[in-house]
Amino acid sequence: MATGGRIQSESPGSMKVRGVRGATTADSNDREAVVRATSELLNEMIALNGIESDDLAAVQFTTSPDLVAEFPAVAAREGLGWKYVPLLNSVEIDRPGAQPLCIRILMFWNTDRAQSEIKHVYLKEAVKLRSDLASAQ
Numbered sequence: 001m002a003t004g005g006r007i008q009s010e011s012p013g014s015m016k017v018r019g020v021r022g023a024t025t026a027d028s029n030d031r032e033a034v035v036r037a038t039s040e041l042l043n044e045m046i047a048l049n050g051i052e053s054d055d056l057a058a059v060q061f062t063t064s065p066d067l068v069a070e071f072p073a074v075a076a077r078e079g080l081g082w083k084y085v086p087l088l089n090s091v092e093i094d095r096p097g098a099q100p101l102c103i104r105i106l107m108f109w110n111t112d113r114a115q116s117e118i119k120h121v122y123l124k125e126a127v128k129l130r131s132d133l134a135s136a137q
Contacts, residue, residue, distance in 0.1 A: 017057055018118055020045055020107040023126035029101065031070040034063075038075035038103050041123055045107065048119040057108040058086040064102040065094045072103050102126055 022045045026037040038061070045051065059082075061072035073087040092098065102125075109118075122130050 015110045015112050018109050018111050018113060018115060020049055020051070020105075020109050020118055020120065021130075022105040022107075022121040022123075023099075023129050024103050024123040025099065025125040026067060026101045026103060029067055029069045034067060034070040034072060034103065035075045035079070037124070038072040038105075039079045041103065041105060041121060042076060042080065044121045044123065045105065045119075048121060049109070049113075051107065051109055053080065053082050053085055055110045056082075056085045057110055058088065059108070060088045060090070060106045062090050062092050062104045062106075064092050064098060064100055066100050067103065072105070099126060099129060102129075 022041050024037050024041040026033040059073070059076065061076075063072060071089045073089050076082040076085065076087055092102070092104070104126075120130065
């Protein structure tokens with residue numbers, strides 16, 4: 001049913017797609033550092049939110065332009081066994097002064113939780129990106 005331009009669900013507690021954000025930094029531009037940092041971030045995002053891979057619509061990974069040694073999605077495919085979760089890698093714009101060696105993740109999660117209940121994760125030097133959210137952890 002539509003009211004005021006928005007579609008309302010017929011049943012309370014129905015699932016919505018929510019974005020779960022996270023970011024971290026790798027220690028260097030090499031394969032092991034990228035996979036290790038991405039794995040740490042993924043595991044923290046999953047644990048804090050109770051995410052099951054079956055509930056993920058898709059996951060987008062981005063890296064700063066200086067981080068090219070490996071695709072961050074490799075950590076999800078190899079380390080978590082996410083064979084059927086759609087994963088996408090891309091590169092952030094090369095903005096002067098942007099956080100170097102940075103890996104960002106956006107999970108599209110099917111959940112009945114409110115946006116205010118989602119726990120976003122910022123680790124290492126990436127805490128600077130969203131200190132308002134990182135300090136709430």
